[in-house]
Amino acid sequence: MILLERNYKWLQPVLSISISLLLLVFTYWSININFDMTQMFSYMSTYLYLLWFNGFVFLSTKFTQFFDKYLPFEKHSSLRLTVELVSLFLMAFIFFYIVMVILNIYGAIDEPHVLNKNNTIIGIFHSLVLLLYSSLTITDDFLRKWRTDSLKIEALKQDKLRAENRALQAQLNPHFLFNSLNVIISEIDHDPKLAKQFALDLSHTYRYVLQSKDVESVTFETEWEAMQAYIHLHQVRLGEGLKVIITIDSASNQKKIPPLSIQLLLENCFKHNQATLRKPLSITIFSDGNHFTIENNKQPKNNSADTYNIGIQYLKESFKQLDTYASILVEEDDSTFKITIPLIEA
Template sequence: MFILNRKKNGWLILSLVLSLVLTVLLFASSEAKLSFMGIVSNPFSYVYFIWFNLMTITALRIDAYWNKVMPWEHSKSRRLVVELMTIFIIILAFFYITIVTVGFIRNVENPFRLNAFSITVGIFSSLVLIFFVSFLISQNFLHNWQASITRLETLKKEKMESEYNALQAQLNPHFLFNSLNVLISEIDYNPQEAKAFALNLSHVYRFVLQSKDKTLVTLEEEWKAAHAFLDLHLVRLGDGLQFELDDHSANWQGKLPPLSLQILFENAIKHNVATIKKPLKLQLIFKENDLVVSNNLQKGKTLYSMGIGLEALTNRYKFLNAEKIPVILETKEDFKVTLPLLK
């Protein structure tokens, strides 16, 4: 939203005062004897007053439009020139309409013809207005710039907290206790499987540490780590966890925040019962621009948590200014999350 929404009363009062001062100055320069009644009784005063303030509001709305079409981050100088030229042309066009309107009110013989005084007033008033609007735009730019810095800092903080919590979750005593028990058991009965289990566990740790300084990772990188994480739970839960994969149209170079899949897998496992009689069914469907993770709902008691929820994952997309954010859909039968892949 543009700056007028934040300091609406202040800017409106300033615009009103400036338009009144200009009206008085224009009458003072055109009339030998300046009088209050002369200003009040002249229709030009009202039309000029409306024109000035209407142009102020219009200019700020144009600024809000260009914020969407051509953000300051892309090209500051080009954006400034294009925006000011657009505003200046609109100001002059509406001033001409204002003069013509006054001409019709006064029954001028040819209201569409401008005299030297009208042209001078138009140029002078337009320049004053464009300087005033430029000041407001600069304030808006500084406001947006400060907001972008705050957003970036928030993203960094969110990312650091997520990474710390994710790493902390992997070191969670409950998680490690289960993993080590499974590893010890596999060493006794299936040394080859124990080796694979240990490699997957190390892969999970390694990915968390390697993604510490990354805002985005490719789907290929994310899936390798998430697959290792899922394999740990598949070994531990056995037939209590079923997994279905559809990667026929996977865009492996698409990007997403690191640990996104791991968060969703962990979220499904920690919130649902996963036994042989009531298996938890996870489904992962790769699409060209999206990634869909779903599971059947059979809620149970939460034993431990990664510390990063779906809300934090959604916020990371928002902080990245992504065009799309995760879509979460829960029904009586299943829970589904669609993750957009970024470029």
């Protein structure tokens, strides 16, 4: 069924014919003590039965297409299933009785073509078996559509993540770039060497943002190298208003994370907290080889946290793409905010 991909569709009619033959042999054997399998194909009823069974399997697929148009599963799942199965059973039984009538007309059987007990029992039994097999084709069709829809949803989810990633990357563009250019201008005369280093760090940061635009994961070492330049930009810009304590374990280097994860966490610290000489922003950065943690003191600005919430949600979904079991831990109280992200095995 759903395992039968396009190159193996020929197996479905072979399976249908095989089941109908086995069912026919069982029926002949059950009603005729002296049944000889070699004589089975001399009976007209054999060919009518095979035509009935396999023709109805084909017809059930057409029924499914008909109901897809007028009673789709997505809107009326319970009603659709009930109506389709009942319709198939009734049609199967009616067509079975038509076969009995044809056999009687041609004298192939002695039983009258009426719904007597034996004919009814045999008709119901075979119709139920046929209904069961036909229901498998219905299920197969449903699962194929469900799988296709699931792949489309997953693709849309990936597109959404990429769009959110680009939106988050764009955070670096307006105010950050403007402030950074002002720092370079002010330092050119005061400290040309620092201005040069600041320009190099700014270039390194933007180069990394552009290079990671369509990348699903990067090594921690790659991300951290770019983030050191990013941190240095803020240290120069904020001066004594920013205090950073860093402890990085080299065991973290080859682990994987979504690109710009650390940048997003750092950006949240700078964007949502004051950092002045009288009220410095203190950031503690720590990694132990399995996790990366950023903790800062809370000095909230009077602005919206919508971007922050979008960023954290983006991070959670991005990590899920790398590892289904990956989780992000957020801890905060009145004075501190702490977030820990996992480092994924390469």
